[in-house]
Amino acid sequence: MQETLLALDPRLHVVALVGYALAAGVGIVTVVTRRESWRWTLAMSGFALAVHSAGLLTRWIGSGHGPYLTRYELLSAYAWASVVTWLIWSWRDGRLRPLGAVVMPVVMLLIGLGLYTGPEVRMLPPTFTGIWLTLHVSFYFVAFATGLVSFGASALIIARSLGTSLAWAPPADDLDGLAYRSAGLAFSFWGVGLLTGSIWAYYSWGRFWGWDPVETWSLITWLVFGVYLHLRRFYAWRGARAAVLMVACFSLALLSLFGTSLFTSTVHSEYFS
Template identity: 45%
Template sequence: MTNESFAVYTGLTWTAVIIYVLATVANTSGIIFGRSGYEKNGYKLALAGMVVHSILIAYWWRIVGHGPYMAPSEVLSSDAWIAMCLFLIFVRIYPKIKPVSIVVFPSTFLLLALSMLSNPGIRTLPPTFRGIWLVIHIALYKISLATIIIAFAFSIFCLLKRRYDFDWLQRLPEPQAIDVYAYRFAGFGFIFWTIGMLAGSIWAHQSWGRFWGWDPVEIWSLITWLLFGIYLHLRRFFRWQGERAAWFFAFCFIMSLVSLFVTSHMGTSIHAEYFK
C-alpha cells in the first residue's frame, strides 16, 4: 500500500467519522430537547456520512482486492456501515423506531473510529477464505449484529422508561410497545445468527473438511445462539416481559459482542488468521 493510498483511506475514514459524530450530536439534541429540525438534520448528516463511508469501503475493496472482512479495521468498518444502512431502512418501514437512533448513531461512529486503531495494511486472502459461503456467513452475522443493536436499544429504553421520568422518554411509545419491538428485533437477529452459523458450517466443510471443530469462535457463537434462543423461548412460552426480559437480553447482547469481537483474537482459534 502506497502512502497516497493510506492518506486517501485515512482522509475518507476521518471524514465519515466526523460526519457521523455531527449526525449523532444533531440527532440526540433533537430527541432530548424535542427539536424536530435538529433530528431531521441528524438524518441528513447520517446519509451524507453513509455516502462517504460507502466510498471508503469501495475504495479499500479495490485496493486490497477482497471484501471488507479480513483485517480488524475492515470488519469494524463494514459492521458500522451495515448497522447504519439497516437502521435507515428499518426506520422507513417502522417510523416508530426512530428514537433508537440515539443508540445506533453513536454505535456507528464508535465502530468506525475503533477501526482506525487497527493497522489497515493489506492482508493476502488465504485459500480457505475464498468462496461464496464465507461471504454469506459473514454478511449474515453483520445483519444479525445490526438488528440486535436495535433490540438492545429498545431493551434499554424499556428499563429507563420504567425507572425515570425524563421528558424525552415520555415521547417514546408505551413500555409494552417498546418491549414488543425489542422482542421482534431480537427474533429477527436470532434468525440471521442461525443462518449465519449454518453458512459457516458449510464454509468450514468446504475449507477444512468438517462442519464443526469446537473452535473457540464456534463454541462462543453456539453459546450466544443458545442464549438468544432461551430469551425468545422464555418470552414466547413463559410470558417473560418488561424489566427481567430487558436485563436478560442485555446479558445476551454483551455475550454476542464477546462472541463477535473477542474470541476471534484467541490464539487457539483458526479464525485468528483474520487478524494476523
Template identity: 45%
Template sequence: MELLLWEVTLHWASVVLYVTAGVIFSIVTVFGKDRLYLWAVRISFAGLVPHSAAILIRWIASGHGPYMLRYEVLSSNAWVFIVMFLAFAAKVRKIRFAGMIVLPYAFLTMTYGLFSNPEIKRLPPSLQSIWLVLHVSFYKLAVGAILISVAAAIFYLVKERRGESGVLIRLPGLDALDHYSHRFATFGFTFWSIGIISGSIWAHQSWGRYWGWDPIETWSFITWLFYGFYLHMRFFFRWTDKKAAWLVIGCFLLSFTTAFVIPFVARSVHSSYFT
C-alpha cells in the same frame, strides 16, 4: 500509499459526519426537536457517501470484500449498522430513538478499526467461497438488528424505572419498546442462525468438517442458545417487562464478547480477522 491515504481520509470524514448525526439524534430524542430529525438522517446519509467510497476503494485494491482484517471488518460492520438503522427508521419512525445507541456504537467501532493495521492482504484460497460471504454478511446483519433490540431494551428499563417524567415522555410507550426489542431480537436470532449454518458449510468445504469447537464457534453457539432461550421464554412463558429486557442486554453482552473479546484471549482460526 496514495490510495491508502485517500481511503483513510474518507473514513475519517465519515466518522465526523456520524458523530454529528449521533449528537443530533440525541437532541431529537431528549429535547423533542423533531424538526432536526431530517437533518440527522441527511447527515447520516452524507456520512455513508465517503464511507461507501472508502470501502469500495479497498474492495477494488484488495480484490475481496471487507472481511479479512480488523480494519476493514469493523468499518464494514459500522456501515451495515447505520444502513440497517436508517432503513428500519424510514419504515418505522418510532424507532428513531435507537439512533442514540446505534450511531455512537457505529462510529466507536469504526474509530477503533481506524487505529488498526490498514494494510491490504490478498484472500487465501480457503476463504474464496460464497459461503464465507454469506457467513460474514449475516453476522453483520445479526449484530445490526441486535443493536436496535438492545437500544429498545435499555430505554424500556429507563422508562420503566422513571416513568413518563421529563424527556422520557417522548419515547415510545413500554409496550412499544418491548415489542421492538423482541422483534429485532428475533431478526438478530434468525440472521445469527443463518451465519452459523453458512459458516459450517464453509468450514466443511475448506477443512472437511462442519464443526471444530473453535473458541469463536463455541461462543457463537452459546450466544445463539441464549437468544433461543430468550425467544422460548417470550413465546411459551410470556416473558415481557424487565426480565425480557435484562435478558436481551445479557444476550448482547454475550454477542459482544464473542466478537470482540474471545478473538484476543483464545487461539482461534477467526483471530486473524481481528488483528
C-alpha cells in the same frame, strides 16, 4: 491506482466518523431539547453513510476483496450494516427514529475502534475464497445490525424503567415489540451465519465443526438468543426484565464476535487480526 484508493479509504472513514459523530450529537440535542424533528440526524446519518459506503467501496476495489479480513474491515462493515438497518427501520416506521440516539454512538465506537486498530491491508489467504465465506460474514453483519437495534430498544426500556422520562422515545409497547422482532431476526440470521460458516469450514479444513472457541461461543450466543425468544414467547417475559436479558444477549454476541479471538487460541485469531 490501487495505492491511491487504499490511501483514500481511511480518510473517507474519518469523514464518515465525523458525520456519525455529528448525527449522534444532533440526535442527543434533539433528545435533550425534546424536539420532535429527527430530520437533521437522518440527514447527517445519510451523508455519513454515503461517505462510509464510498470508503468501503474504495477499499474493496483497492484490496481486491470484501470487508471481511482485518479487524478494521470487519468493524467498518458491522457499523455500515447497523446504520443501514436503522435507516431502513426508521424509513418504514418513523416512530423508531429516536433509536438513532443509541445506534449512532455504537457505530461511532465501531468505526473509531477500527481506525485505531489500523487500516493496514492484507491480501486474502487461500482459505478466504468461495461463496460460503461471503454468505457467512454477510449473515453475521445483518445479525449484528438487527441485534443492535434490539439492544437499542432494550436499553431505552431499561432507562425508562429506571425513572428517566424519555418523552421523546417511542411508546414502551412499541419498543418492546421492536426488541422482540429484531431479536427474532438476529436469531434467524445468526443461525444461518453459523450454518454457512460450518460449510465454509468444511471446504477449508474438511470438517464442519471443530469445537473451536469462536464456533462454540457463537453457538452459545445463538442458544442464549433462543432462550430470550423462548422466555418472551412462552413465559410472557416483557418490559425491563426481558430488556435486561436482551442486553446480556447482545453483550454475549459482542464477546463471541470480537472478544473470543482475543482471549483464546482459535483458528479465527489468525485472520481476525
